[in-house]
Amino acid sequence: MSRVIDQYQKACQSLAGGVSSSTRVNRAVGHPMYFDRAAGCRLWDLDGREYIDLCTSHGATLLGHGDARVRQAVEAALERGAACSYENEQHAALAELLCDVIPCLERVRFTGSGTEATMHCIRLARAFTGRQKILKFEGNFHGYHDQVMFAIGTPADQLGPEDRPNPYPGSTGIAAGLADNVVIVPYNRVDLLEQAFDQHAHELAAVIGEPIYYNAGCIIPNEEFITAMRELTAHNGVLLIFDEVLSAFRMGLGGAQEYLGVMPDLCTLGKAVGGGYPLSVFGGRRDIMDRLMPTGDCQHSGTYNGHPVVVAAALAAINAYRQPGFYDHIHAVANLLYDGLTQLFAKHGVQASVHGLGARFGIYFGLTGEPRNYRDAVQHQRDHMLRFIKAAIAHGVYFHDYGGAACHHGFCAAMTIADAQEALRRLDAAIATSFSPAS
Ligand SMILES: Cc1ncc(COP(=O)(O)O)c(C=O)c1O
Structure with missing residues (x-):
């Protein structure tokens, strides 16, 4: 039995909906995540599983955890x-x-x-x-x-x-x-x-x-x-x-x-x-x-x-x-991650585009042009996004799904080029399993 699921059931007994903030339930997995500890760009859940964090506390931890x-x-x-x-x-x-x-x-x-x-x-x-x-x-x-x-x-x-x-x-x-x-x-x-x-x-x-x-x-x-x-x-x-x-x-x-x-x-x-x-x-x-x-x-x-x-x-x-080179690093990781992810979707024949600026980005499944506004973004294939996020979490990359239109994701400055490459390797496997013809 998973301690994460156990904890959710326990929390639901006294915390309304089991969470302190309604959007904390990750819709892709149907429960909130329970993290025991975090360092830099990594998180460890109550079962001891390690994740590379591409949610970054919904954007709060730009430096990484525990700076x-x-x-x-x-x-x-x-x-x-x-x-x-x-x-x-x-x-x-x-x-x-x-x-x-x-x-x-x-x-x-x-x-x-x-x-x-x-x-x-x-x-x-x-x-x-x-x-x-x-x-x-x-x-x-x-x-x-x-x-x-x-x-x-x-x-x-x-x-x-x-x-x-x-x-x-x-x-x-x-x-x-x-x-x-x-x-x-x-x-x-x-x-x-x-x-x-x-x-x-x-x-x-x-x-x-x-x-x-x-x-x-x-x-x-x-x-x-x-x-x-x-x-x-x-x-x-x-x-x-x-x-x-x-x-x-x-x-x-x-x-x-x-x-x-x-x-x-x-x-x-x-x-x-x-x-x-x-x-x-x-x-x-x-x-x-x-x-x-x-x-x-x-x-x-x-x-x-x-x-x-x-x-x-x-x-x-x-x-x-303000430290010299801080944003050079952010943009170097951004380029690697967003280009890498775009190439992975192409490699696996998944219609998805990645748009990002600096340390935050969105993934749009099934849209042909670049979205201009909510009306465009809401047309994305939500079922594909949920499938992708669920597989990413299973392969050790944490994305959060808030519900509704496209979500925002992001990385922190503690993420090195090597961390980003590792995230891409994990996501390669995640996309392969979640979008294979058999899945
Ligand atoms: C643009 C914007 N404004 C306001 C808020 C609300 O901030 P908070 O969740 O800290 O109340 C958010 C939260 O995601 C946001 O993205």
């Missing part, structure tokens, strides 16, 4: 008592560092999760503009609060017309009427974005979007679309929020805004910013951020905001991302 520099910083913070709910000198040091490396940041605030960061950004945008509505892109994910849980994971047959997508709620229990505050537009469609601005510009507080749409694998906005997003918002007094919870630090120190050369008014950072510890950040233009209390009238507070342990971890992590 010594982060650990040392955390231990030093603990040693000093980790007095939370007060300020210390590291808060301003981290704020200064972030303002140095992320182009749009003039002022920042720390909070606990990506969900909280987008929630506070949207409140601040409403306070600053005095307007109610937000425009979000179909399928873009901004966390779990009620304002943004629309057009998330919409089933292909319920998308509605392209020029008026269904504000499909991503959960039950969302207060009635909230969908009226949200204007939805498909990603990478300049014509539909312009049309939405013609109708709604005067009532929009903000446009919020994923500047690299990693939540559908990896979709890069075309230049015309991202330029229009910036120009339309600027001309209409609408704030542009880049949700960089997943994209920050992924392909370069300045995140997607630096990569694209487009400066938002506000942005959110999460996941990698905390180096594996629960920190998120929102920030941007000084005149907007000054609307936060105590200088302004918009509330953002929280007992655990900027916990000294996570602030120390973030400082250590970002200093590691």
Whole structure:
């Protein structure tokens, strides 16, 4: 009997659904994974089986598990008592560092999760503009609060017309009427974005979007679309929020805004910013951020905001991302892994494409062209993806399936070229078994 399965059954007796986060059940295997220990790019489950991690804590552990520099910083913070709910000198040091490396940041605030960061950004945008509505892109994910849980994971047959997508709620229990505050537009469609601005510009507080749409694998906005997003918002007094919870630090120190050369008014950072510890950040233009209390009238507070342990971890992590050669290594591993995987699918006659940027990527089964948005991505062959992930796990490579459209996968900086080659060898065997004519 597997200790992993045993543990799931035990957890289900007291933990709702057996998990602390609903998406932690890996749909490809039908249960959450139970990892006993982790180091660098590797994980060991309760049965002692070893995996190369291509989930990387859903993007949080960009350095790898148990990084010594982060650990040392955390231990030093603990040693000093980790007095939370007060300020210390590291808060301003981290704020200064972030303002140095992320182009749009003039002022920042720390909070606990990506969900909280987008929630506070949207409140601040409403306070600053005095307007109610937000425009979000179909399928873009901004966390779990009620304002943004629309057009998330919409089933292909319920998308509605392209020029008026269904504000499909991503959960039950969302207060009635909230969908009226949200204007939805498909990603990478300049014509539909312009049309939405013609109708709604005067009532929009903000446009919020994923500047690299990693939540559908990896979709890069075309230049015309991202330029229009910036120009339309600027001309209409609408704030542009880049949700960089997943994209920050992924392909370069300045995140997607630096990569694209487009400066938002506000942005959110999460996941990698905390180096594996629960920190998120929102920030941007000084005149907007000054609307936060105590200088302004918009509330953002929280007992655990900027916990000294996570602030120390973030400082250590970002200093590691700043080391010379850090992103050269990320791009070298990315090229090897994404090209290698593409070749493996071709070798085994499986129709699948791999799209990645920096340390995160998506795999699209059965799509002919490059996906532009959720409507394209949702057409992928989900059964093939589940089959692939299940086989990969059986062969010692951990991918996570979140349910819904294409997933995002990724690797960490601790992954060496040799680790990536080993992952590809394991995946060669996995693809051979899962897509052989007999399977
Ligand atoms: C782009 C984006 N925004 C927000 C969130 C929510 O972050 P968290 O899970 O930390 O609340 C996520 C999480 O995956 C995300 O990818």
